[in-house]
Amino acid sequence: MPLPRTRRAAAVGALALATLLTGATVANAAREDRPTAVTSAESDVQVTPAASRGQANKKPKATEPPAPTTSAPVDEQPPTTTTPAPTATPTAAPEPEPAPAPAPAPTPAPEPTAEPTAEPEPEPVAAGRGPAGNTVLWSDDFESGLDCGVWVHVQNHETAASSSLCPGWAAEGSPTRTTFPTIDGNRVARFELRQGDRSAGGERSELSPSSADKSATALTEGFEGWFQQRLMVDPSMQQEQNGRFYILTQWHTGISSPAITLGLSDANDLLLRVGMEGKSQVLVPAGEFQLGEWFDVNVHFVMSNDPATGGAEAWVDGVQRAGWQYGRTMMDSGSYLKIGQYRDSQAATGITYVDDVVLSTNR
Helix, strand or coil, X not given: CCCCHHHHHHHHHHHHHHHHHHHXXXXXXXXXXXXXXXXXCCCCCCCCCCCCHHHCCCCCCCCCCCCCXXXXXXXXXXXXXXXXXXXXXXXXXXXXXXXXXXXXXXCCCCCCCCCCCCCCCCXXXXXXXXXXXXXXXXXXXXXXXXXXXXXXEEECCCCCCCEECCCCCCCCCCCEEEECCCCXXXXXXXXXXXXXXXXXXXXXXXXXXXXXXXXXXXXXCCCEEEEEEEEEECCCCCCCCCCCCEEEEXXXXXXXXXXXXXXXXXXXXEEEEECCCCCEEEEECCCCCCCCCCEEEEEEEECCCXXXXXXXXXXXXXXXXXXXXXXXXXXXXXXXXXXXXXXXXXXXXXXXXXXXXXXXXXX
């Protein structure tokens, strides 16, 4: 038996409601972006088969097709529009304030320039000049005459031995002071020796600052010093070829031969002899030694009675001409200097000149 129209309409409505509920569930799941289990909506409407149990063997009558189901439109959620966050406008970093320029350091006031200290004038050496930086024991440049305070003794043909210069030393042939225009100061000592001007065993014209009487300038054991002088032998000198001695300067002992001598050979070689038993060394050979020319002599010496301690060496015009030579330079308790001429007897007149004599502790 066909369902009554009212029941059929109710069934169709129930089916439509179930479909509507299912679609809403799916739509909600889609909106939530998660899977959702779809279940059939429960209904209190039972759908019965087309025929009753009594009519089960009957051929069912063709039923009308169900009316098309119109689902109520489902309100779709409008797509969510994501509003982009406003782009932050970059704010320009503030430029750093310029560091204040450092204040210039105050310019120090210039220190007052110290007034130059005037160097003290060196104290003049009495009656002469000596090498710098040493102790000058005595000296003479002969600008003030033959000073009796420097040259204590004279020995010439009028004196049998050393005698006081003052008075009575100005006899003919004695040492004198003279003018020599070609050298500093123009004043020099002049020594003239003639045949027969004998004194104490030889022909002499000499000056000495001390004697063997132990005066203040006598040199004693172990004394080391320098002796300097300028010399010239007059061109008129005619040395005899007799092998005899001709002494221009000597360091003499009290009772014996000279300990150190500077002299000429008979060939006019300039010689240095060290020690009373020593041999002479040629300082300037005759071919180089010029009569009438000035030359400077420096002698470094040590005074000693011991021949292994005493000795001397010499320079001529700044060039070392004689190396160190050991020798006994004392025979007693003192040695003393004599400048001038001392020789064996000769017929020729000998003239020599001396200037700038210095005895000092260093060169």
